[in-house]
Amino acid sequence: MNKIVFTSIIVALLAAVSIWQLWWAPAPAQWNSSQLALIRSLSLSALPPLPSDPSNAVADSEAAAELGHQLFFDTRLSDKSNVSCATCHQPENYFADNLPLAVGESVGPRHTPSLVGLSYSPWFYWDGRKDSQWAQALAPLEASHEHNFDRTRLARLIQRDPVLSSKYEAVFGPLPEIPIESASPVTHEAARQAWQSLDPTQQDEINRVFSNAGKALAAYQRKLMPGRTRFDDYADAVQANSSAKSDLLSTAERSGLALFIDKAQCIDCHNGPLLSNHEFHNTGILSVSGQLPSMGRFDGIRQARDDAFNCLSPYSDAAASQCMELRFARDSNDLVGAHKTPTLRNVAATAPYMHGGQIATLADVLQHYNDAPVSMLSHNEAKPLGLRSAELRQLEAFLRTLTAPLATDPRWLSAPHLEE
Amino acid sequence: MPLLRQTTLPSPLTKLLFVFFGLMLYSLSTEAQPGADFELAHTNGLRVRIYSQLNPVQINQMHSWELEVVNAQGMQIDDAEIIVVGGMPDHDHGLPTNPQVTGMLPNGRYLLEGIRFHMPGRWLMQFSVRADSTLSELELEFNL
Numbered sequence: 001m002n003k004i005v006f007t008s009i010i011v012a013l014l015a016a017v018s019i020w021q022l023w024w025a026p027a028p029a030q031w032n033s034s035q036l037a038l039i040r041s042l043s044l045s046a047l048p049p050l051p052s053d054p055s056n057a058v059a060d061s062e063a064a065a066e067l068g069h070q071l072f073f074d075t076r077l078s079d080k081s082n083v084s085c086a087t088c089h090q091p092e093n094y095f096a097d098n099l100p101l102a103v104g105e106s107v108g109p110r111h112t113p114s115l116v117g118l119s120y121s122p123w124f125y126w127d128g129r130k131d132s133q134w135a136q137a138l139a140p141l142e143a144s145h146e147h148n149f150d151r152t153r154l155a156r157l158i159q160r161d162p163v164l165s166s167k168y169e170a171v172f173g174p175l176p177e178i179p180i181e182s183a184s185p186v187t188h189e190a191a192r193q194a195w196q197s198l199d200p201t202q203q204d205e206i207n208r209v210f211s212n213a214g215k216a217l218a219a220y221q222r223k224l225m226p227g228r229t230r231f232d233d234y235a236d237a238v239q240a241n242s243s244a245k246s247d248l249l250s251t252a253e254r255s256g257l258a259l260f261i262d263k264a265q266c267i268d269c270h271n272g273p274l275l276s277n278h279e280f281h282n283t284g285i286l287s288v289s290g291q292l293p294s295m296g297r298f299d300g301i302r303q304a305r306d307d308a309f310n311c312l313s314p315y316s317d318a319a320a321s322q323c324m325e326l327r328f329a330r331d332s333n334d335l336v337g338a339h340k341t342p343t344l345r346n347v348a349a350t351a352p353y354m355h356g357g358q359i360a361t362l363a364d365v366l367q368h369y370n371d372a373p374v375s376m377l378s379h380n381e382a383k384p385l386g387l388r389s390a391e392l393r394q395l396e397a398f399l400r401t402l403t404a405p406l407a408t409d410p411r412w413l414s415a416p417h418l419e420e
Numbered sequence: 421m422p423l424l425r426q427t428t429l430p431s432p433l434t435k436l437l438f439v440f441f442g443l444m445l446y447s448l449s450t451e452a453q454p455g456a457d458f459e460l461a462h463t464n465g466l467r468v469r470i471y472s473q474l475n476p477v478q479i480n481q482m483h484s485w486e487l488e489v490v491n492a493q494g495m496q497i498d499d500a501e502i503i504v505v506g507g508m509p510d511h512d513h514g515l516p517t518n519p520q521v522t523g524m525l526p527n528g529r530y531l532l533e534g535i536r537f538h539m540p541g542r543w544l545m546q547f548s549v550r551a552d553s554t555l556s557e558l559e560l561e562f563n564l
Contacts, residue, residue, distance in 0.1 A: 271540060
């Protein structure tokens with residue numbers, strides 16, 4: 001008899017826990033004024049015009065974007081002529097690649113981030129080691145696992161190609177004489193020795209062509225803007241009528257939105273119309289398999305300060321007073337292990353996730369934040385959320401409303417025609 | 421608007437007086453100090469008035485604050501050393517930036533450059549002001 005009672009109690013408890021876990025959080029019938037303000041702040045309608053980049057005088061030049069467009073898709077910008085920027089930043093995948101780790105000439109250490117809307121960010125790379133999009137664009141060209149190219153080879157390529165040289169000179173003026181084929185201060189030994197054989201003027205001229213190519217690539221990337229999603233239409237519609245019900249979002253998606261802006265605390269970092277604060281946070285992500293834990297922004301800001309192409313460098317078009325982010329960047333210990341908040345625009349189409357592609361699915365990402373595990377390095381800023389499994393599914397349903405085709409002229413989304 | 425409505429046409433002298441007083445009011449309104457966004461007071465009488473150059477203060481925008489430091493007698497102090505740090509106590513992290521006083525403005529205020537808040541929520545800013553060999557620590561807590 002006792003056995004039957006005991007079993008019944010256990011079954012009843014298990015049933016209660018299961019029901020509690022699976023019980024959907026109700027969708028709000030009406031948004032209050034502070035919820036409406038938060039929802040409005042996330043809408044693409046609240047996205048300001050793209051800020052200027054004082055360090056890049058041609059950031060908004062159409063001619064520079066045309067040149068950057070051609071360079072972006074050109075596999076000749078690699079050692080084996082098999083890697084272009086578009087190898088990893090694939091237009092059909094929101095300029096990401098759906099791989100855990102980027103694969104250029106070989107497998108790299110980091111996951112490819114989407115480029116969509118990235119021009120709004122003051123910092124680039126997961127650890128923020130570049131302070132402009134043009135300076136960022138230079139590094140993969142010389143990274144051995146990416147293009148494995150070098151700045152001198154790039155300058156020679158532009159000089160020898162009539163279309164590239166014509167487009168380059170139309171934007172930046174005459175190309176200099178490039179006396180050797182291959183040289184760089186940061187790549188392999190032979191190229192470094194060749195670089196040392198150049199005089200400072202020659203080095204400067206090559207650096208100038210190199211940085212100008214980066215500026216053209218940045219001008220092109222500024223075209224890659226996110227498109228309006230179902231969420232944006234909903235966010236705008238409810239401003240006029242605070243009733244939360246709408247055909248634009250399902251009950252589960254609206255419940256997920258309510259969690260996103262409140263209990264789940266996603267909006268703490270994924271804020272603003274791009275759903276990113278473009279800043280750096282330690283959220284207890286495991287290190288990439290086979291790698292030591294990344295120091296993240298702690299090292300990144302130091303590298304940005306030392307970067308030969310940063311905002312304060314001779315290759316920047318900005319006055320020192322305009323380099324606000326670099327001048328006032330923080331570099332304290334709490335940035336150990338901190339990585340950049342990615343946009344959630346198109347997040348359902350840009351798996352896997354995190355700086356090393358460590359987490360395969362959105363459901364697993366949400367579970368990670370619900371658990372908020374102890375960080376391997378420094379501390380996890382996030383705290384356990386205590387969300388039920390039904391709430392996690394609602395949150396995921398909301399995240400899946402954030403995907404839409406780009407608001408970019410389709411001609412920028414594939415390789416340019418040669419006759420252009 | 422009804423207050424400005426005239427029932428009879430004003431004489432030329434009245435018109436002149438209107439213009440004169442109008443100009444005076446305009447002058448006062450442009451020279452008057454706008455209210456500080458925040459004001460902090462230390463028990464020793466030192467006060468720090470904070471004027472944000474970004475109104476309203478909002479997340480994800482780099483901006484500057486102007487600081488006015490006055491002593492217990494209400495006199496502006498223009499040779500103070502000011503260090504500002506800030507963070508979110510609930511998240512165990514600081515500001516994303518390292519704000520610094522970079523100079524004085526003609527109105528006697530200190531220019532604090534490099535302020536950017538990157539998260540909504542409770543922020544705590546700490547001001548260390550050394551003036552007349554006295555160190556005053558003041559705190560500003562607010563929600564964004």
